[in-house]
Amino acid sequence: MFQIDLVERCRKNDRKAQLKLYKQYCDGMYCVAMRFLNNADDAEDVLQEAFIKAFQKIHQYGGEVTFGAWLKRIVINKCIDFLKAKRLDHVELKDYQMQVVEDESWSVAPSISVEEVRQTMEQLPDKYRYVLQLYLVEGYDHEEIAQILGLTPTASRTRLLRGKGHLRKLLKNKSHGTGS
Template structure:
C-alpha cells in the first residue's frame, strides 16, 4: 500500500502526496518541535521538509522506511533553520580527540524525563544536536555524522561531552552542587 503511494507521488499525484502528508505530518511535527520549541517555526520547517521530500522523492530507494527517510529531512531542515536563525556557530575541530564510549546515561531517580528534556535545551548547540539526535531520535553515530556533516569521532566526542554537561546541569538544578 505505502509503496503504491510512493510510486504515485513519484508521478506527482497530488492525492497520494496528501495521503502521505496526512500519515506523517503529526509525527514529523513532533520531531521538528523537539528541535525548534516553537509551533510556528516547526510548522514552517515541516512544510519545507515535505516540499523537499516530494521534490526529491525519486531519490527514495526504499532501503529505509519512508518515515525514517522523511525524518532525516525534517531533522536536517530543523537544524538548518536553527543555524540560519543563530548564524553564529563556531566550528570545532574535534577529529584529533579520542573518545571512550560509555552508555552510562543514569541520572538521579527523582529527575523526570521532562526535566531532562528541558535541561537539554541549555546545552551548547553543537552538543545539543548530537544528544537529541542520539537520545530522542535514535540515530547512531554514522547517521549523526552524516546529518551534521561531522566525523563519527566528533559525534562521539560531542555526545560524551553533551552527556557530561547535561549531568552537571541536572545535578546543579535538581540535587544541589554536592560534590
C-alpha cells in the same frame, strides 16, 4: 505494497497521493520538529518546507530505508538548518580537537524528571544538543548522526560524551541549586 504504490504515484506528481502521504506522516514529523524547535509556528513552517523538499526530491528515495525514516531525516536536517540560521554564532570543533572516551552510564538522580532533563538539554550548545537529541530521542547511531550533521562518527561520539557531561553538570547544579 500500498506504501510503495503511494510513493510511485508521488513520483509522478500525483497531488492526491502527496496529500495522502502528507496526512499519513504529518503528525509524527510535527512531533520530531517540535522536539528540536520547541515552537509550534516554527515547527509548522519547517514541516511544510520538509514536505516540499521531500516531494521535490522523492525521485532520490531509493527504498533502502522506510519512507518515514527518509522523511524524518529531511525534517531533522530542516530543523537544524533553521536553528543554524537563527543562531549565526554556531562554532564547529575540528575532529583533531576531540578525543573519545567510552562511558555508557546515562543515570541521573531519581529526583530529576524526564521533563527537567528535556528542558536542561535545551540549554546545551547546539553541537552537543543535536547529537544528544539524535542519539537519545530519535534513536540514530553514530554513523547516521555523522551523515546527518556532516561529521565523522568519532566526532559524533565525542560530542555525545561531552554533551552528556555538560548535561550532568547542569542537572547537578539544578538539583543542588536554589531550584530544589
